[in-house]
Amino acid sequence: MPKKPYPCLSLTEHWPLVPGDGGGGPPLIRWADAGQQPFATLLMGSGWGRHLAGAYRPCGDPVDCRLLMPLLASERRLADILDFLPDATFVVDRAGRVIIWNRAIERMTGVARGEMLGRGDFEHALPFYGRRRPMLVDLVREPALAAEAGYDSLERDGERLIAEMADAGLPGEVHADLWGIASPLFDADGHLAGAIESVRDVSSVKHLQRDAVRAHRETRAMIEALNDRLYMLDLDGRLLSWNQRVEEESGYSAEQLLHRSFRDFFIAEDIPKVEQALRAVLTEWRAQVEARARNARGEIGTLSFNGVLVRDEHGEPVGIAGVGHDITEQLQDQERLRLAAAVLASTREGVL
Numbered sequence: 001m002p003k004k005p006y007p008c009l010s011l012t013e014h015w016p017l018v019p020g021d022g023g024g025g026p027p028l029i030r031w032a033d034a035g036q037q038p039f040a041t042l043l044m045g046s047g048w049g050r051h052l053a054g055a056y057r058p059c060g061d062p063v064d065c066r067l068l069m070p071l072l073a074s075e076r077r078l079a080d081i082l083d084f085l086p087d088a089t090f091v092v093d094r095a096g097r098v099i100i101w102n103r104a105i106e107r108m109t110g111v112a113r114g115e116m117l118g119r120g121d122f123e124h125a126l127p128f129y130g131r132r133r134p135m136l137v138d139l140v141r142e143p144a145l146a147a148e149a150g151y152d153s154l155e156r157d158g159e160r161l162i163a164e165m166a167d168a169g170l171p172g173e174v175h176a177d178l179w180g181i182a183s184p185l186f187d188a189d190g191h192l193a194g195a196i197e198s199v200r201d202v203s204s205v206k207h208l209q210r211d212a213v214r215a216h217r218e219t220r221a222m223i224e225a226l227n228d229r230l231y232m233l234d235l236d237g238r239l240l241s242w243n244q245r246v247e248e249e250s251g252y253s254a255e256q257l258l259h260r261s262f263r264d265f266f267i268a269e270d271i272p273k274v275e276q277a278l279r280a281v282l283t284e285w286r287a288q289v290e291a292r293a294r295n296a297r298g299e300i301g302t303l304s305f306n307g308v309l310v311r312d313e314h315g316e317p318v319g320i321a322g323v324g325h326d327i328t329e330q331l332q333d334q335e336r337l338r339l340a341a342a343v344l345a346s347t348r349e350g351v352l
Contacts, residue, residue, distance in 0.1 A: 079100070082100055082102050083100075083102045083103055084102075084103065085102055085104060085198070086104060087104055087198040087199070087200055088102070088104040088105035088107075088108040088109070088198065088199045088200070088201075089102045089104065089105060089196065089197065089198045089199075090102065090105055090116075090124060090137070090196070090197060091137075091185070091194055091195070091196045091197075092120075092124065092137045092138075092141070092194050092195055093193065093194040094141065094192055094193055094194050095120060096120045096121070096122070096137075096138060096141060097118055097119065097120040098116050098117055098118065098119050098120075098123070098124050099117065099118075099194065100117075100196075101113045101116045101117055101124075105199070108170060108199070108201060109127035109128065109170065110127065111127045122134060122135070122138065124137075127170075128168045128169070128170070128178065128199070129165075129167070129168055129169065130169055133148060133149060133150070134146075134148050134149040135149065135180070135182075135197060136149075136161045136162075136163055136180050136181070136182030136195075136197045137182045137194075137195035137196065137197040138195075139154075139161055139182070140159075140161060140182050140183065140184045140195040141184075141192065141194075141195055149163075150165075151163040151164065151165050152164050152165055152166055159183055159184055160181055160182065160183045161181070161182045161183075162179075162180070162181045163179075163180055164177065164178065164179050164180075164202075165177070165178045165180075166178075166206075170201060175203075176201055176203050177201070177202050177203045177205075177206040178199055178200065178201060178202065179199070179200045179202045180197055180198065180199045180200070181197065181198055182195055182196065182197035182198075183195065183196055223243045224243055224244050224245075226243065226245065227245065228245065228323050228324060228325050229242070229243065229245050229246045229249060229303075229323065229324035229325070229326075230242060230243040230245070230246070230321075230322075230323055230324075231243075231246060231321070231322055231323075231324065232310070232319055232320070232321050232322075233262055233278075233307075233319055233320040233321075233322070234318075234319050234320075235282070235317060235318070235319060235320070236261075237261055237262040237263060237275075237278050237320070238259045238260065238261055238262070239257050239258060239259060239260050239261075239262065240258075240259075240319060242257060246324075249295065249326065250265065250293075250295050250296060251295045251296030251297050252295075252296050256296075262274065262278070263275065265293045265294065265295075266291050266292065266293050266294070267291075267292045267293070267294055267300065269292075270291035270292050271291075273289050273290075273291050274289060274291050276289075277289035277305070277307065278307075278320070281307045281308065281309050281320050282309065282317065285308060285309040286306070286307065286308045286309065287306075287307055288304070288305065288306045288307075289304075289305050290302060290303070290304045290305075290327065291303065291305070301326055301328035302326075302327050302328050302331055303324045303325065303326050303327065303328075304324070304325050304327045305322055305323070305324045305325075306322055306323050307320045307321065307322035308320070308321055308322070
């Protein structure tokens with residue numbers, strides 16, 4: 001051990017970076033306690049320590065850092081990885097003070113690293129929510145804070161916490177949708193030393209999802225407004241989806257209809273025509289058929305069906321979409337007109 005102390009890092013409760021009174025040679029380091037050792041190497045190896053405020057004082061009995069250079073190099077690489085992660089990422093110590101604020105989170109929030117490092121009292125939440133409130137890293141440290149956090153959704157995956165929040169305010173966005181994930185960090189003795197959180201702005205994805213939901217609701221409303229039966233079959237002719245009109249006119253419940261074969265609704269004499277139409281859709285991509293169907297009440301009516309082949313984004317067939325129209329009354333009207341015309345013709349013949 002050299003007689004003259006070298007510049008070193010001494011860790012106290014406030015993590016000050018403390019130079020010794022010597023100069024030259026390798027740096028030296030003394031741990032305040034074992035629980036701070038991993039963060040000490042991380043801070044010293046990455047240069048983050050220079051951002052932390054603290055008083056200067058002699059280091060005491062230092063340990064030669066040359067013995068720790070491989071560990072310091074490893075921690076330096078880890079710090080570089082965290083800094084260049086594409087996701088906005090920050091780390092807090094066990095007291096909730098920010099010790100890492102990477103470049104991605106600087107870009108997301110507009111808050112520079114030097115303005116945030118060493119800050120506690122939930123200050124890391126200010127750039128996201130405009131107020132001090134617990135974030136996932138704080139719930140990792142203190143689970144009882146979950147009620148104050150007010151996340152829209154919060155789930156646990158092992159030791160990780162995952163959540164979404166819709167009322168965040170980022171630069172250039174009035175209301176941002178955020179997705180976050182946080183995990184605890186432990187020291188060499190297995191004690192909680194802090195937590196790390198990554199945050200993603202998923203606003204564009206959420207906008208697309210909301211647009212898709214709205215479009216689906218509008219389309220569904222238009223479908224339900226139609227008087228005809230609309231349906232979707234798989235390639236084997238089993239029901240996948242339908243509008244309310246199908247349930248009303250067939251007399252079957254949704255549970256009775258789901259995955260039921262289209263053939264089951266027709267009288268035996270007309271099933272061959274229906275099967276031929278289904279085959280025609282698969283080969284000619286569309287078909288039309290008139291067939292007699294029996295509802296749950298035993299009533300028989302004649303329906304006209306038009307079906308078209310549905311393909312996925314790769315052009316592969318995935319099902320058959322169709323429209324069914326009850327033409328029973330139309331056929332009855334036609335029969336009555338035919339009979340009336342026959343009677344009229346017979347009457348004319350008798351008069352002549």
